Amino acid sequence: MAEKKPIFELKNISKRFGGIQALKNVDFDLYPGEVHAVVGENGAGKSTLMRILAGVHTEYEGQMFWKGQPIRLKSPKDALDHGIAMIHQELSVMPVLTVAENIFLGRQPTTSYGAIDWPRMFREADEALRSLGFSLDVKKNLEEYPLGVHQLVEIARTLTSGAEVLIMDEPTSALSPKETDRLLELVKSVAKSGRSVIYISHFLEEVMQVADRITVLRNGEKVAVMDAKGTTKQKLISLILGKELDFFEESYAGSVVVKEDQPHETVLSVNGLTLHRKFEDVSFRLRRGEILGIYGLVGSGHFELAKAIFGLWDYDSGEVTLDGKRLPKGSPRAAIDLGIAYVVESRKQGLFMDAPIYQNISLPHLGKLSGLVLSPAREIAAAREVITEVGVRPNDPFKAVGNLSGGNQQKVAIARWLVFPPKVFIVSEPTRGMDVGAKEEVLEILRKLSEQGVGVLVVSSEPETILSVSEHILVMSKGKLVADFEGVEVTKSMLLDKA
Numbered sequence: 001m002a003e004k005k006p007i008f009e010l011k012n013i014s015k016r017f018g019g020i021q022a023l024k025n026v027d028f029d030l031y032p033g034e035v036h037a038v039v040g041e042n043g044a045g046k047s048t049l050m051r052i053l054a055g056v057h058t059e060y061e062g063q064m065f066w067k068g069q070p071i072r073l074k075s076p077k078d079a080l081d082h083g084i085a086m087i088h089q090e091l092s093v094m095p096v097l098t099v100a101e102n103i104f105l106g107r108q109p110t111t112s113y114g115a116i117d118w119p120r121m122f123r124e125a126d127e128a129l130r131s132l133g134f135s136l137d138v139k140k141n142l143e144e145y146p147l148g149v150h151q152l153v154e155i156a157r158t159l160t161s162g163a164e165v166l167i168m169d170e171p172t173s174a175l176s177p178k179e180t181d182r183l184l185e186l187v188k189s190v191a192k193s194g195r196s197v198i199y200i201s202h203f204l205e206e207v208m209q210v211a212d213r214i215t216v217l218r219n220g221e222k223v224a225v226m227d228a229k230g231t232t233k234q235k236l237i238s239l240i241l242g243k244e245l246d247f248f249e250e251s252y253a254g255s256v257v258v259k260e261d262q263p264h265e266t267v268l269s270v271n272g273l274t275l276h277r278k279f280e281d282v283s284f285r286l287r288r289g290e291i292l293g294i295y296g297l298v299g300s301g302h303f304e305l306a307k308a309i310f311g312l313w314d315y316d317s318g319e320v321t322l323d324g325k326r327l328p329k330g331s332p333r334a335a336i337d338l339g340i341a342y343v344v345e346s347r348k349q350g351l352f353m354d355a356p357i358y359q360n361i362s363l364p365h366l367g368k369l370s371g372l373v374l375s376p377a378r379e380i381a382a383a384r385e386v387i388t389e390v391g392v393r394p395n396d397p398f399k400a401v402g403n404l405s406g407g408n409q410q411k412v413a414i415a416r417w418l419v420f421p422p423k424v425f426i427v428s429e430p431t432r433g434m435d436v437g438a439k440e441e442v443l444e445i446l447r448k449l450s451e452q453g454v455g456v457l458v459v460s461s462e463p464e465t466i467l468s469v470s471e472h473i474l475v476m477s478k479g480k481l482v483a484d485f486e487g488v489e490v491t492k493s494m495l496l497d498k499a
């Protein structure tokens with residue numbers, strides 16, 4: 001690419017948030033038609049760098065050159081006008097609006113009278129999605145579709161915006177393997193057409209498959225930029241962690257041998273659970289001290305099943321019992337009081353971004369922690385203990401959750417349930433958005449809980465996560481349990497095959 005000029009350059013970028021140095025003297029550039037990946041641990045500064053480029057953070061040190069000219073972006077709108085569009089890590093779609101409105105949010109086609117041209121908007125939204133290889137009912141509200149679709153709609157919006165530079169911050173965290181493959185093809189074809197893509201992901205295989213160059217950030221500093229060709233996953237991991245590889249071993253070697261049926265005591269039993277159009281006649285038992293994995297593609301009904309067990313969703317028939325006692329349906333409060341904990345697959349649903357860490361942690365336990373009057377001191381002390389246990393960075397209970405990096409938000413969502421250890425821990429997508437090191441830490445927390453006798457139910461669409469921790473694996477497909485692996489060797493392709 002020597003003959004080409006970069007479309008933009010960031011030079012010597014530094015950014016502080018109060019006492020935290022999020023970026024330190026970082027250089028970054030992008031060429032036309034290039035896919036440039038950015039990788040690094042949770043909190044390394046990836047999203048911050050991209051938010052500077054997308055006009056979100058306007059206060060920083062250093063310089064930005066757009067096609068050779070120095071510029072200072074004033075707002076996200078200003079960035080968009082220059083042709084820079086960003087898909088945020090935490091989605092910005094609006095579930096209560098239609099699919100079409102979400103695709104055209106802020107730039108709806110209008111009639112000559114200035115009113116929204118609905119027929120045209122529906123038609124163009126439909127065309128846009130089809131050109132990307134997806135077919136949705138664009139008149140339906142987005143909330144009727146699963147999270148993976150929200151992510152696709154956000155991607156479609158950005159791709160159709162005509163931007164020259166597309167920033168994708170963890171675009172595949174809610175996508176199925178098939179959707180992910182399609183997206184990677186799409187990214188390549190966008191680049192072929194001369195537009196440029198910045199691609200942030202913790203999935204290093206994806207990164208190596210799609211990127212031309214890779215920049216590695218560690219602790220806010222750029223530690224390497226290199227051609228993707230010729231690098232290896234091992235090399236990337238050691239650059240990301242700043243440690244030699246033998247320190248870190250992936251916890252599954254491509255397969256796992258699940259246990260024989262155990263005689264242990266059942267703690268949670270689900271019998272014939274059915275919710276119209278979501279899941280049907282689901283029965284299984286979770287034993288004390290066991291980690292049971294339920295694998296399914298996005299949309300297979302496994303996330304909805306988890307919500308129904310915890311009481312967030314009602315179900316039509318069947319029953320759930322805990323220690324032999326029937327759980328009332330539709331009551332998370334009752335579920336919590338009886339000893340069930342639940343982490344939702346989407347952080348945005350599960351956390352109050354504007355509230356400090358300690359309030360997010362104490363929320364489910366206010367009754368137990370405070371008695372008749374609120375006791376912030378006890379809330380704070382409890383929070384301090386559990387965030388230290390799971391390694392939230394920064395270790396500051398007063399920090400607003402919205403100011404944490406994505407992976408650290410996930411740790412908060414898990415830590416809140418360690419204040420009073422549950423009997424059953426249901427966790428959907430425990431490692432979504434986590435770097436290789438943090439992933440291990442969270443899986444280790446789940447293992448520890450199981451050693452303490454907690455029944456752990458891991459619900460996930462990431463085969464690696466399921467294979468890394470599960471002692472028993474179920475597969476869900478189109479709302480039904482279709483496979484039950486016990487006492488055999490299970491591989492990723494076996495899971496994908498059944499799903």
Ligand SMILES: Nc1ncnc2c1ncn2[C@@H]1O[C@H](COP(=O)(O)OP(=O)(O)OP(=O)(O)O)[C@@H](O)[C@H]1O
Pocket residue numbers: 017020021022040041042043044045046047048049089393394402403404405406407408433435
């Ligand atoms: N708005 C903010 N206010 C205060 N601190 C912030 C804010 N945004 C980010 N930070 C801090 O800056 C650092 C870098 O965060 P950033 O979100 O850029 O990490 P990241 O590399 O995107 O991580 P992840 O992979 O977890 O998404 C973190 O320590 C984070 O807590």
Ligand SMILES: [Mg+2]
Pocket residue numbers: 046047048089169405406
């Ligand atoms: Mg981030």
